[in-house]
Amino acid sequence: MRFLVVFIILFIHWIIWSGQFDAFHLSLGVISCGLVAFISSNIMFQRSDFKELPKEALRFFTYLFWLYWQTILSNIHILKIVFSHDMYDRINPKVVKFKTFLQKDSSLVTFANSITLTPGTVTIYIKDGRYYVHAIDESVAQGLPGDMEKKSGFIFGEEHKNG
């Protein structure tokens, strides 16, 4: 099952990147994708249950659009700071630590990248379920972790235990 999923993903990429639709190139694709999927399918996915995968992929792509909007907002935020003449009055950087309820690697990575792309924050370290976030001023530091934590958890089917 895992082999098949990895093979299909690789083969879609093969078709996009090669752009050749004759029998020779497609059979080359089948051989090489099969070889790669056989050798390294356990690297790409660690789980063996794929029932949730289409749902997760769909949620992830809708999340990407929301995240892109956040990236635009954070760029406007950093533009205002960078092009202001009183830049040192506007920034007050500090490292903020907080605990997270997320467990899976994929949701941890999604949440870390989301923090980096939202206004005024960059993830610098993750250790033992604690995030070390560099915040550029006081107001964004107090806004952490925000509702992104729940959103990232929701994509991969994790819920906050305390409601």
Added chain:
Amino acid sequence: MNPIEIISAILISVGIFFLFAGTVGLIRLPDLYCRMHSTGKADTLGITISLTGIALYNLNDGVTLVSVLVSLKIMTIAVFWFIANPTATHAIARSAYESGIKPWTKEGTVEVDLDEQRAKEQK
């Protein structure tokens, strides 16, 4: 100039403007972590907007299977960049933090523990 050329020129210019702003931030901001703010965000948006403009311009000569595939490749690069750039930012900031580089601060407080702070506020 047809509309597609104008729109793609605008998109590419806006992307270059964000890249420029990121570089200005790289020079102006005080320390490594703050500079990561400007490059990590401005580059992500600048590159993806520029690549969207290039993908659109590629369709200018006519929508054929080959040109659509090339545009799709360019957009795949944009999505890859959108995922890889924050990860690279995190890698640089993480290795800086591990090698003990102290963040630049205004006051003495470098690190704030939000959980402890909130627990105190509730009492």
